[in-house]
Amino acid sequence: MIDQTILNNIRNGVCAIGYLPKGEEEYKKNPTDRDLFRVSGTGFLVRENTVITNRHVIEGIKSELKNADLVADDRTKVQFTYFAENGWQTALCSIEFVTTIDNKEIDIGLIDIKRQPEKAFEQCKPLEINDDSSVIFTSQEIAMFGFPGGSDLFVNPFMDSQLIYRFGPVLQRGYISALAPFERPPISRILSDIRTYKGMSGSPVFLPKTGKIISLHEAGSITTAFSIPLSPEKLAKCISKHGLERQRLTP
Numbered sequence: 001m002i003d004q005t006i007l008n009n010i011r012n013g014v015c016a017i018g019y020l021p022k023g024e025e026e027y028k029k030n031p032t033d034r035d036l037f038r039v040s041g042t043g044f045l046v047r048e049n050t051v052i053t054n055r056h057v058i059e060g061i062k063s064e065l066k067n068a069d070l071v072a073d074d075r076t077k078v079q080f081t082y083f084a085e086n087g088w089q090t091a092l093c094s095i096e097f098v099t100t101i102d103n104k105e106i107d108i109g110l111i112d113i114k115r116q117p118e119k120a121f122e123q124c125k126p127l128e129i130n131d132d133s134s135v136i137f138t139s140q141e142i143a144m145f146g147f148p149g150g151s152d153l154f155v156n157p158f159m160d161s162q163l164i165y166r167f168g169p170v171l172q173r174g175y176i177s178a179l180a181p182f183e184r185p186p187i188s189r190i191l192s193d194i195r196t197y198k199g200m201s202g203s204p205v206f207l208p209k210t211g212k213i214i215s216l217h218e219a220g221s222i223t224t225a226f227s228i229p230l231s232p233e234k235l236a237k238c239i240s241k242h243g244l245e246r247q248r249l250t251p
Contacts, residue, residue, distance in 0.1 A: 002143065006211035007171070008083075013045045013127040014145045014169045014204060015078040015093075017057055017111070019065060024074065027092065037079060037092070040064065042146040042169065042202040043111060044213070045126040046235055050242070051078055051111040053202030054218055055100040058109040062249065076249050078113055081168035084120035090167055091116045091124075097246035101238060105188065107218050107228060110242040127204055129232050130212040136190065136229065138183060140176045144194050144217055144225075145169040146203030172196070173208070177224060189218075190227045196220030 018039040020027050027036045041057030061076060076095040081088065093113040100109040115121065130136075146169055174194035179187045190205065196217065203217040205227045215227035 002171075002208045006208070009125070009211055010044075010127060010145050010204065010206060011169060012080065012082045012124045015043050015045070015051060015080045015124075016147050016169075017041045017043050017051070017053055017061070017078050017202065019061055019070070019075045020077060020092075021068065021070070021075075024077075024092070037077070038064070039079075039147050039199055042200060042217070043078060044145075044202075044204045045124065046110075046129070047126055047239070049113055049115055050126075050239065051113055052216060052235070052238070053109050053111065054107045054216065055109040056107055057202050058098050058100055058111070058249070078111065080116075080121070080124050082120065082123055084118075088167070089120065091118070091121055095249055098249045099238075099242040099246045101241065108216065108238055110238060110246070112242075112246060127206070128212050129230050129235055130207065130210075130214045131232050133185065133231070135207060136176070136179070136187065136214055138176050138178055141173070141208055142176060142192060142194070142205055142214065143171060143173045143208045144196075144200070144203045144205045145171055146200040146217065148172075148195075148197035148200050169203075172200075174225075180226075187229050190215045190229055192225045192227065193223070194220075194225045196225040 016039045040061045043051040043053035046052045077092045080091045095111055097112040172194045174192050177193050178191040180189040204213045205215040206213050215229050217227045219226050
């Protein structure tokens with residue numbers, strides 16, 4: 001069992017990344033309408049107003065907006081789920097700037113968001129990146145929080161198609177199966193047996209005992225999930241680049 005404090009911290013820092021097909025005013029009228037927020041991927045906070053995800057998640061949103069002939073600035077959002085005094089809440093935050101790392105070997109993107117002013121939203125905090133490489137080894141127990149199925153997760157396929165089935169990220173657990181390209185550093189990818197599906201891209205892979213993030217989920221096959229190792233040093237380089245090259249999200 002994972003300590004509930006650790007789970008709450010991770011859950012509060014994870015967000016769904018997507019867009020509003022019909023605009024924010026329609027969303028505010030009925031925020032539980034599954035058609036009003038389309039989930040393209042997952043991300044998590046690494047600074048108070050910065051979310052990390054995959055480059056292909058950001059590029060995918062651009063493509064979807066272009067195909068739908070929508071303007072990005074007032075449509076692209078990230079959605080957090082957390083507990084407040086009046087129960088569970090979902091909160092949309094606008095995407096202000098993005099950066100994608102221009103390196104085919106590093107599928108990473110960063111997103112600056114506009115935080116919600118509500119007091120309860122303060123519990124959505126940056127997640128801690130692991131700084132001890134000795135804990136990354138084959139057979140290490142790991143976990144991941146994300147949105148398998150994207151918007152499809154909101155629907156129970158065996159019941160009324162309009163019924164909301166789930167908000168918030170879903171926990172998956174497993175083990176490190178191998179390290180790539182070899183079992184010793186330098187490590188380019190972490191392979192695991194965690195079940196994965198579309199919408200999980202950008203999920204945090206963490207150590208259940210500490211809650212520290214070891215990698216960023218990138219892709220998966222039937223038997224294996226692939227994630228990009230993260231360290232404070234790698235993250236600092238990405239954030240530095242983000243500060244110099246960030247731009248508006250346009251289709």
